[in-house]
Structure formats: structure tokens, C-alpha cells
Amino acid sequence: MLLSDLDFGLGDDSWIEDDSHIFGTLYYRVLCKCIPFLVAHLPFQAHRNCEPVCLADSDIHRIFSEMNTGDWWWDTKNQLPTRAMIVPVICASDKTRLTNFSGDHHTWLFYLTIGNIQKNICCTPKRHAWILVGLIPCPPDGANNIDKARHSAVGTVLSQLRHLDITGPGLKWDCADGFQRQCYPLLAAWVGDYPVQVMVAQVSYGSCPMCEIPKGAPMGHSTFRALDNSRDQHIYSELLEDNNLDTLHTLGVHPIRNQFWQYQLCNVYRLWQLDELHQLLLGLVKYLLHRLLKYLKARNVKDKFDNRFTSVP
Numbered sequence: 001m002l003l004s005d006l007d008f009g010l011g012d013d014s015w016i017e018d019d020s021h022i023f024g025t026l027y028y029r030v031l032c033k034c035i036p037f038l039v040a041h042l043p044f045q046a047h048r049n050c051e052p053v054c055l056a057d058s059d060i061h062r063i064f065s066e067m068n069t070g071d072w073w074w075d076t077k078n079q080l081p082t083r084a085m086i087v088p089v090i091c092a093s094d095k096t097r098l099t100n101f102s103g104d105h106h107t108w109l110f111y112l113t114i115g116n117i118q119k120n121i122c123c124t125p126k127r128h129a130w131i132l133v134g135l136i137p138c139p140p141d142g143a144n145n146i147d148k149a150r151h152s153a154v155g156t157v158l159s160q161l162r163h164l165d166i167t168g169p170g171l172k173w174d175c176a177d178g179f180q181r182q183c184y185p186l187l188a189a190w191v192g193d194y195p196v197q198v199m200v201a202q203v204s205y206g207s208c209p210m211c212e213i214p215k216g217a218p219m220g221h222s223t224f225r226a227l228d229n230s231r232d233q234h235i236y237s238e239l240l241e242d243n244n245l246d247t248l249h250t251l252g253v254h255p256i257r258n259q260f261w262q263y264q265l266c267n268v269y270r271l272w273q274l275d276e277l278h279q280l281l282l283g284l285v286k287y288l289l290h291r292l293l294k295y296l297k298a299r300n301v302k303d304k305f306d307n308r309f310t311s312v313p
């Protein structure tokens, strides 16, 4: 593998090879090199947000735009020392096919960026705001404990974020404007499809990774309020200590200590962001097309529909 082709100027020595993973070699990067690299990257200097702001329109309606305009940044800032600069770590991961002709090899790519970089830069692939930080081996089909192995591999990649002291002076990093700041890298968001969310949150398949809505509850007709029933890691931790496994099972939570509960100022059940590819295109749009196709076929008008559709100029 040409790791040197993937280095973003960080050098080959930023990669660590870990053979202790059960499904093959895990390659990952030293996060304490990658995150300061993004913080100090000169091309992003004019496109950075370091402090929380509150924006409003002329009718004094609040506007949400960049990550630092949201409540999360304000709430988190209040829990850190006065001069702290928050560095929100955003992860993205998905299974990717490596080859078509030599045995269908897959790997699980793990990318990372920081919420200080403005979203128009993050959305432009040429700006390289996302750094590849992990190549997690995919297990063969039918293997056992896939989620457990993947969860531990993800924890290995992110392990340097786990022991941050939020009452201490933080990490003194150079910023692109030439100043040094007290930085606090915090796991803040994750972009991933449903299997990734289930794996990271360690909830049973079919459960909501964010709230405790019962499995199979009718969509849109339930009196259930997601905001009042958000998942709470402190409650689950207590239930686990009391060995109350039945309650955890009812709530769809795996009876193990989720490693992300230990991350400072991180709520593993609130990491999830809207993912255009999986939720809108492969989720809603694909589902609606299936429904439409079934409807047209049942009424024997699919050909008529096709003809009309193709004749649209």
C-alpha cells in the first residue's frame, strides 16, 4: 500500500501499524499530529472559526450556519477554562471497496476534520480539509463479533482524545494566524450510515442511536417525544453498575461499558449528523422511487409513465 501517497504533508512516520487487531493489520495516524496540522494549516487561515458566535436576522430570529453558531459550542465553552479554544473533531467513516478483480477486498476508511474550518472548505474535496486517519480491516462475511472488533479499532484510532484534561491548560498548539492557543480537541460529531451509528453507540440493530423510542413504533403517529427521551450515558453507566441488564436490554443498549462514555464533554448519542448520501439519497429518495414503481406496476401504468417521463424535454 502506498501510504506515502496519502500523507497530506504529514510524512510516512505519522502512520502506526497495529497487528493486534483480530481481522488484519490496522493502520492509523497519530491524531496529535493530524489535528494540529489542520489547526495550523495556512490555506485555512481566512476560513477558520475559533470562538462561538450568535447570529440573528433583522427580525431577531436566530441563524444557524457554521458550527460555532450552534448551542453546542457555547455549552462546551462554558465548561472549559476561559482562554480555551475548542477544536471540535468531526469523524466520517464508511466501508469502501478496494478492488474489483482480486477477491473483492473491502476496507473501512476513517476520515477526520475539525469544526473550526468553515463548511464550504470542508465540502470542497480539493481543499483537503479531511485527513485519512485510519484504515480498518473489514472482516470476512459471516465473521463473529464484527461490531465489537470495529468498535475497539475505532477506539484505538481515537485513543489520544480520550484522556484530555478539561480542567488543565489544554494543548498548546500553533494556529494559522501565528499565535499559540490552548486547544481542547473534543469528539463532537460523526458522519456515518446506520450500521456505523449502531456500532459506535453500541445499541441493538433496529434501535434509534439517539433516543429510546421502542423498536417498531409507528412513525409519525406516536406520542413519543425524542427530546424528552434522549439516550443518557450516565444513566446507562449506573444501570450497568447495578447489573440491571434487563432494563438495558429493553432500552436496546448493549450491556457493556461503551468506551466513548469516557470521552470528555462528548455525548456519544448526540454525535450523529444528517448524511446526504445515506439518509436522503439512499434512504428517502430510493425508498420513494421503490414505492412509486410498485404503485405504477400495480396499476399497470408503468410503461405509460416511462413514455411520458422520457418525452419531457
Ligand SMILES: [Zn+2]
Pocket (backbone or CB within 6 Å): 208, 209, 210, 211, 212, 213, 226
Ligand atoms: Zn430517535
